Amino acid sequence: MWDVIRSMCDYNPRLTLTLDLTPALPTTLGVLSKWAAESVRHVFLPSSTFIANTKGYPVLPKPTQQFIRDSMIHQPTIILAGVGEGHHSRGGEAAYTQYVRHLEKTSPAVQAVKKEGTVENFAKGYQDYLQAPLQPLMDNLPSITYQTFEQDPVKYALYEEAMYRAFLDHSAGENLVVCVAGAGRGPLVARCFKALNRAQREATVMAVEKNSNAFVTLQERKHREWGDSVYLIFGDMRVIDVPLKADILVSELLGSFGDNELSPECLDGAMRFLKLNGISIPSSYTAHLAPLSSSKLYNEARSTKNEKSLETPYVVMFQAVNILSGTKATIDGRCGPQVQECWEFEHPRRDAVLDARGLPFTNSHNARSATMRFYIPHAGTLHGLAGYFEAVLYGNVGLSIHPHRKDQVSKDMLSWFPLFFPFKVTPIPFMRLKTALPDENRAYRNPSTFPVTPSCKSRSGG
Ligand SMILES: C[S@@+](CC[C@H](N)C(=O)[O-])C[C@H]1O[C@@H](n2cnc3c(N)ncnc32)[C@H](O)[C@@H]1O
Numbered sequence: 001m002w003d004v005i006r007s008m009c010d011y012n013p014r015l016t017l018t019l020d021l022t023p024a025l026p027t028t029l030g031v032l033s034k035w036a037a038e039s040v041r042h043v044f045l046p047s048s049t050f051i052a053n054t055k056g057y058p059v060l061p062k063p064t065q066q067f068i069r070d071s072m073i074h075q076p077t078i079i080l081a082g083v084g085e086g087h088h089s090r091g092g093e094a095a096y097t098q099y100v101r102h103l104e105k106t107s108p109a110v111q112a113v114k115k116e117g118t119v120e121n122f123a124k125g126y127q128d129y130l131q132a133p134l135q136p137l138m139d140n141l142p143s144i145t146y147q148t149f150e151q152d153p154v155k156y157a158l159y160e161e162a163m164y165r166a167f168l169d170h171s172a173g174e175n176l177v178v179c180v181a182g183a184g185r186g187p188l189v190a191r192c193f194k195a196l197n198r199a200q201r202e203a204t205v206m207a208v209e210k211n212s213n214a215f216v217t218l219q220e221r222k223h224r225e226w227g228d229s230v231y232l233i234f235g236d237m238r239v240i241d242v243p244l245k246a247d248i249l250v251s252e253l254l255g256s257f258g259d260n261e262l263s264p265e266c267l268d269g270a271m272r273f274l275k276l277n278g279i280s281i282p283s284s285y286t287a288h289l290a291p292l293s294s295s296k297l298y299n300e301a302r303s304t305k306n307e308k309s310l311e312t313p314y315v316v317m318f319q320a321v322n323i324l325s326g327t328k329a330t331i332d333g334r335c336g337p338q339v340q341e342c343w344e345f346e347h348p349r350r351d352a353v354l355d356a357r358g359l360p361f362t363n364s365h366n367a368r369s370a371t372m373r374f375y376i377p378h379a380g381t382l383h384g385l386a387g388y389f390e391a392v393l394y395g396n397v398g399l400s401i402h403p404h405r406k407d408q409v410s411k412d413m414l415s416w417f418p419l420f421f422p423f424k425v426t427p428i429p430f431m432r433l434k435t436a437l438p439d440e441n442r443a444y445r446n447p448s449t450f451p452v453t454p455s456c457k458s459r460s461g462g
Pocket residue numbers: 136137140141146149150181182183184185186187188208209210211214235236237238251252253254266
């Protein structure tokens with residue numbers, strides 16, 4: 001019914017919902033998650049929905065408690081009714097209000113926003129805010145963007161750990177050569193020296209950067225901090241030459257969807273800097289997708305009035321969204337898990353065919369496509385896809401924004417929000433239980449078969 005009304009109103013952003021919690025909630029909470037993707041402004045909560053606890057105070061049944069806690073992230077107005085009707089011996093207006101406040105305070109989502117150092121706290125004010133992804137190859141990033149990157153302690157700690165472990169895998173007497181490709185203002189160079197110090201290894205470090213503004217900071221840091229232990233090389237890694245071949249190439253050219261800041265293309269050029277048995281940090285990265293319902297994000301994408309606004313991905317800190325797919329793969333193997341991997345890039349490419357300069361002849365090896373089949377357990381409307389990435393830096397040290405694995409791999413990492421790929425076609429309603437994505441929504445790189453073309457400003461709330 002809601003879908004019919006909002007479709008008739010052409011998704012007018014002034015249309016909002018009030019949920020009436022008078023009837024008992026369904027026992028399967030998955031059915032309710034769809035409301036997370038809608039503009040629920042009010043929740044109507046009559047005293048008759050409450051039950052009495054052992055001391056006679058009004059409390060809510062467990063499923064309703066969880067639903068209210070989850071909904072608190074959207075800051076709905078809770079309308080209490082019938083609080084003077086004497087349904088509970090220890091009732092009264094204050095008891096009901098205090099209980100609702102308690103649910104708000106103990107809501108994990110609200111607590112995460114209040115806790116310093118969490119992504120949710122860092123992203124305050126950026127929830128569901130659409131940003132164009134960065135294009136660090138085409139654009140020279142301003143200093144303020146590098147400053148935002150550098151606020152992420154987790155990313156740099158993991159890079160340091162990866163370098164440290166890679167250094168330990170070389171013997172102490174070796175004079176290593178490390179190349180930091182795309183060094184920005186130098187945070188990875190600084191971490192490289194920390195890792196060398198921890199591992200008690202010696203290395204010559206080269207830092208390559210094509211952004212003249214960032215290069216000035218590198219020069220200043222060389223002068224003040226690093227001295228002759230660093231060679232600074234200005235230019236595009238796809239064309240320049242470096243004085244030494246490296247054992248380890250360190251880069252951070254990753255986008256929220258893995259390759260969308262053109263890491264594969266840039267690293268193809270930089271592989272010339274590596275010794276035959278040299279390694280890359282990261283060694284690989286994968287892109288992941290899930291079907292997404294969010295009338296808020298869909299409306300935001302449409303509202304820019306730009307013809308291409310529904311043909312471009314956006315970096316977004318998701319809040320009012322619902323992933324439509326089921327959390328597990330189906331037993332018969334027909335449908336994969338809730339979030340599925342679509343493709344991978346590895347560095348260095350062992351199978352590469354290269355020209356005399358060590359560069360690939362074409363870029364066709366970086367083209368990717370994928371077909372995925374998702375299990376959709378509950379009816380809902382598909383507005384687009386959620387995109388995530390994971391990267392292996394070295395060994396079992398990695399980076400991840402995959403919703404199920406990020407906390408194990410790189411908890412509280414701030415650098416990347418997910419991507420939202422809106423669908424240009426009218427939102428697709430799923431009425432049946434088992435549905436796969438329609439065929440025309442498969443290919444990522446081909447604008448004619450996929451309503452989204454990758455354009456690459458910001459990766460997170462910066
Ligand atoms: C995402 S930033 C990371 C910077 C830095 N490593 C950090 O972690 O703060 C990527 C950097 O790579 C540089 N870059 C991108 N493509 C490049 C290329 N082809 N050659 C040289 N530098 C490049 C950009 O200018 C930018 O400074």
